[in-house]
Amino acid sequence: xxxxxxxxxxxxxPHSYPAGVAWQDGQYIPVSQAKISVLDYGFLHSDATYDTVxxxxxxxxxxxxxxxxxxxxxxxxxxxxxxxxPEIREILHNCVSLSGYRRAYVEMVCTxxxxxxxxxxxxxxxxxxxxxxxxxxxxxxxxQMKRGLHVTITNTTRIPPxxxxxxVKNYHWLDLIGGLFDAYDxxxxxALLLDSDGNIAEGPGFNAFSVRDGxxxxxxxxxxxxxxxxxxxxxxxxxxxxxxxGTLTRDALRSSDEVFITSTAGGVMPVTRIDGAPVNxxxxxxxxxxxMSTYWAWHKDKRFVEDVVYPxxxxxxxx
Amino acid sequence: xxxxxxxxxxxxxPHSYPAGVAWQDGQYIPVSQAKISVLDYGFLHSDATYDTVxxxxxxxxxxxxxxxxxxxxxxxxxxxxxxxxPEIREILHNCVSLSGYRRAYVEMVCTxxxxxxxxxxxxxxxxxxxxxxxxxxxxxxxxQMKRGLHVTITNTTRIPPxxxxxxVKNYHWLDLIGGLFDAYDxxxxxALLLDSDGNIAEGPGFNAFSVRDGxxxxxxxxxxxxxxxxxxxxxxxxxxxxxxxGTLTRDALRSSDEVFITSTAGGVMPVTRIDGAPVNxxxxxxxxxxxMSTYWAWHKDKRFVEDVVYPxxxxxxxx
Numbered sequence: 001x002x003x004x005x006x007x008x009x010x011x012x013x014p015h016s017y018p019a020g021v022a023w024q025d026g027q028y029i030p031v032s033q034a035k036i037s038v039l040d041y042g043f044l045h046s047d048a049t050y051d052t053v054x055x056x057x058x059x060x061x062x063x064x065x066x067x068x069x070x071x072x073x074x075x076x077x078x079x080x081x082x083x084x085x086p087e088i089r090e091i092l093h094n095c096v097s098l099s100g101y102r103r104a105y106v107e108m109v110c111t112x113x114x115x116x117x118x119x120x121x122x123x124x125x126x127x128x129x130x131x132x133x134x135x136x137x138x139x140x141x142x143x144q145m146k147r148g149l150h151v152t153i154t155n156t157t158r159i160p161p162x163x164x165x166x167x168v169k170n171y172h173w174l175d176l177i178g179g180l181f182d183a184y185d186x187x188x189x190x191a192l193l194l195d196s197d198g199n200i201a202e203g204p205g206f207n208a209f210s211v212r213d214g215x216x217x218x219x220x221x222x223x224x225x226x227x228x229x230x231x232x233x234x235x236x237x238x239x240x241x242x243x244x245x246g247t248l249t250r251d252a253l254r255s256s257d258e259v260f261i262t263s264t265a266g267g268v269m270p271v272t273r274i275d276g277a278p279v280n281x282x283x284x285x286x287x288x289x290x291x292m293s294t295y296w297a298w299h300k301d302k303r304f305v306e307d308v309v310y311p312x313x314x315x316x317x318x319x
Numbered sequence: 320x321x322x323x324x325x326x327x328x329x330x331x332x333p334h335s336y337p338a339g340v341a342w343q344d345g346q347y348i349p350v351s352q353a354k355i356s357v358l359d360y361g362f363l364h365s366d367a368t369y370d371t372v373x374x375x376x377x378x379x380x381x382x383x384x385x386x387x388x389x390x391x392x393x394x395x396x397x398x399x400x401x402x403x404x405p406e407i408r409e410i411l412h413n414c415v416s417l418s419g420y421r422r423a424y425v426e427m428v429c430t431x432x433x434x435x436x437x438x439x440x441x442x443x444x445x446x447x448x449x450x451x452x453x454x455x456x457x458x459x460x461x462x463q464m465k466r467g468l469h470v471t472i473t474n475t476t477r478i479p480p481x482x483x484x485x486x487v488k489n490y491h492w493l494d495l496i497g498g499l500f501d502a503y504d505x506x507x508x509x510a511l512l513l514d515s516d517g518n519i520a521e522g523p524g525f526n527a528f529s530v531r532d533g534x535x536x537x538x539x540x541x542x543x544x545x546x547x548x549x550x551x552x553x554x555x556x557x558x559x560x561x562x563x564x565g566t567l568t569r570d571a572l573r574s575s576d577e578v579f580i581t582s583t584a585g586g587v588m589p590v591t592r593i594d595g596a597p598v599n600x601x602x603x604x605x606x607x608x609x610x611m612s613t614y615w616a617w618h619k620d621k622r623f624v625e626d627v628v629y630p631x632x633x634x635x636x637x638x
Contacts, residue, residue: 004416004630007340011352014344015445018437021326022357025333033330035354036362038341038428038451043355045492046365077493078500097323109357112496118337118453120523120584122496123503126334132357134437159483162476162515163494172491173364174396175482177431177441181397184442196481196515205439265439311323 020134021099023091028098031132039118041125042111046171049073052264053227054136055096055104059305061298063092065227066264067108073168074110079127081110088129095133096308103136105265138266139206144189148272148284149261151203152188153250154179158201161222169224176204187276190261192253195222200248205265208248211258211287215242228262228295235294241287258285260292268292339453340418342410347417350451358437360444361430365490368392371583372546373455374415374423378624380617382411384546385583386427392487393429398446400429407448414452415627422455424584457585458525463508467591467603468580470522471507472569473498477520480541488543495523506595509580511572514541519567524584527567530577530606534561547581547614554613560606577604579611587611 013032022034042048051070053063067088074081083091088108096104108131115124140149156179159172175193183191192208195201200208201222207229210217216236218229236243253259259271259279268291270284298304332351341353361367370389372382386407393400402410407427415423427450434443459468475498478491494512502510511527514520519527520541526548529536535555537548555562572578578590578598587610589603617623 004628005347005413007417008346008348009352011343011346011348011354013356015356015433016435017356017358017433018435024330027327027330028324029327029330031358032356033328034357035330036357037332037334037336037351038353038355038449039336039350039453041492043362044490045496046490047492047496077496094324098326114334114336116335116337118456120456120458122499130357134358137437137439139439157479157481159478159491160476160515163478163482164491164497165493168493170493171363171365172478172483172493173360173366174484174487174489174491177364177366177396178483180441196479309323 018134019099020132021095022130022132023095024130028094031134034130034132036111036130037114039114040111040128041113041122042109042128045112047077047112047122048109048171049077049079049168050107050109050171051169052105052107053092054264055101055106055133055308056136056299058102058310059299059307060092062227062231062304063089063306065230069169069225069227070108076165076168079110079112081129082127083129088131091131093308095131097310099133100310101133101135104133105136106133107131138269139190139261139263140266140269145269148270150187150189150273151192151271152183152186152275153192153194153200153253154182156182156193157196158193158222160196166222166224173204180204195219198250200250200253203261206261206263206269208253209260209262210248210253210256211260211285212256214287215244217244217246217248217252219248220245226262228264228267231295231298232262232268232291235291235298239290239294254279256280258288260288268295337453338418339451340414341449341451342414343449347413350453353449353451355430355449356433358433359430359447360432360441361428361447364431366396366431366441367428367490368396368398368487369426369428369490370488371424371426372411373583374420374425374452374627375455375618377421377629378618378626379411381546381550381623382408382625384549388488388544388546389427389429395484395487398429398431400448401446402448407450410450412627414450416629418452419629420452420454423452424455425452426450457588458509458580458582459585459588464588467589469506469508469592470511470590471502471505471594472511472513472519472572473501475501475512476515477512477541479515485541485543492523499523514538517569519569519572522580525580525582525588527572528579528581529567529572529575530579530604531575533606534563536563536565536567536571538567539564545581547583547586550614550617551581551587551610554610554617558609558613573598575599577607579607587614
């Protein structure tokens with residue numbers, strides 16, 4: 001005796017979203033309108049790769065490096081982009097330009113897409129590209145940037161390279177989210193996960209660095225090859241420091257002179273407490289400060305930036 | 320001198336989708352309309368859990384077991400469902416009823432959702448529920464069901480339980496998709512992945528069974544606790560067989576008397592070739608046939624099924 005309800009021909013979304021601009025299927029739209037089908041394997045199988053780049057004071061930072069990594073991920077997943085590289089550049093520029101944001105967090109995504117008959121064969125799907133620009137965000141808030149983050153090392157292990165290639169930037173975050181809840185439970189503000197050998201891997205959206213005697217050490221295996229991580233390694237070299245990718249044990253991390261994390265979302269962020277205990281004297285250290293300083297100075301360096309042209313600055317073509 | 324393009328206020332989706340009915344935010348809609356925001360962490364972090372149940376000849380099979388597992392996954396991810404269990408049952412029934420499908424593949428999903436300010440703290444997000452019914456699909460097509468699947472054992476390892484709890488049914492499929500491409504490259508039709516110890520784990524959406532001397536053996540660790548897997552174990556017991564969850568090596572699998580896989584998408588499916596070599600004599604075996612037969616007989620068994628009421632069968636309430 002059930003009374004079947006009516007079918008609504010058009011979905012009406014009652015939720016609120018941040019402001020921003022997205023591109024999907026040739027259309028620039030408010031980010032609140034940017035949706036993917038629940039049947040897209042980018043959702044149903046998290047079969048997707050992406051990259052994020054930021055815009056700082058009206059300019060992209062290292063856009064070429066982010067696009068290059070994105071293209072490598074798309075190829076490793078054996079996907080085909082429906083847009084060319086010049087089109088990607090144009091789309092990203094336009095999303096930011098239309099948003100008007102001088103500081104933005106910009107994401108480009110390629111999903112496996114859908115197959116018309118809902119085939120389970122990934123080769124049958126038509127891959128999709130989308131992109132969006134939203135306001136710039138950071139892993140650490142202003143207070144945490146000043147006094148340093150309080151990090152908890154969790155026993156959750158990062159998904160190993162034998163399962164998912166960490167060079168393909170991916171949305172498989174349940175290990176990171178589990179680690180985050182574990183960190184919150186234990187009084188931390190964010191989490192560091194271990195690799196399969198019990199050494200430090202990475203955290204939710206960031207790489208980690210240890211500073212000892214002026215040298216920089218960062219985990220080598222099973223981590224995303226972060227563009228900010230690479231930038232910090234280059235800064236280290238420019239500053240004449242020893243920079244080493246290798247194994248970083250929990251104990252080595254805890255007994256560091258300084259610790260910081262790196263992400264496109266926040267740049268270089270100091271860590272001053274690990275598992276409740278201060279790192280060294282618990283203050284943000286001089287090496288971290290020197291690297292932060294150069295990192296932001298490089299955001300004015302023509303080697304690394306390209307300006308966004310906003311509508312107000314445009315020279316209109318004659319009509 | 321870039322000319323910024325116009326912003327389109329409403330996104331228009333040019334893609335085609337399978338038919339079916341979905342529920343989102345109180346609305347029953349064509350599945351082509353069912354979309355999630357690109358900012359939903361169910362997409363951006365694959366921070367979601369789900370379950371799938373099938374409808375066979377107008378009746379749900381073991382719906383209670385699927386809902387129970389779904390609720391356990393939601394709790395393990397520390398999410399809060401915006402709908403009650405009776406509401407979930409009603410939504411799933413209505414999706415099928417409105418679709419009119421007598422044989423359907425039905426999925427219920429809980430995503431982390433979005434936070435209004437795009438916060439990275441999963442506790443700040445409002446969790447979402449959605450569901451949909453599409454035509455019934457199977458891992459194996461008709462020909463493969465008759466002659467048995469040709470499976471390749473890949474060297475990709477399934478994401479380990481130390482990273483992601485396999486009891487939480489999740490969308491982290493990049494390992495499974497990588498394994499699938501590896502299998503295709505080597506002439507297989509689907510893939511079996513290994514666990515971290517190099518033993519058989521599971522495949523894309525299915526569990527595996529080995530038959531030896533009439534007994535059933537299925538991998539114990541690092542696998543989804545499939546409802547079809549459980550059903551087959553119960554059938555095995557009812558048929559007086561030894562049923563064992565344990566370690567299944569590659570060699571043990573290859574030298575089985577019979578091999579089959581189990582999934583809500585297809586039920587019990589014979590495997591007759593592994594890595595190009597026949598399993599036993601390469602024919603679908605008698606134990607596999609006996610289990611398939613009981614599995615489908617149970618789809619008429621009142622212990623396990625509940626009928627969908629379709630609009631044409633309804634007794635309308637007086638208006």
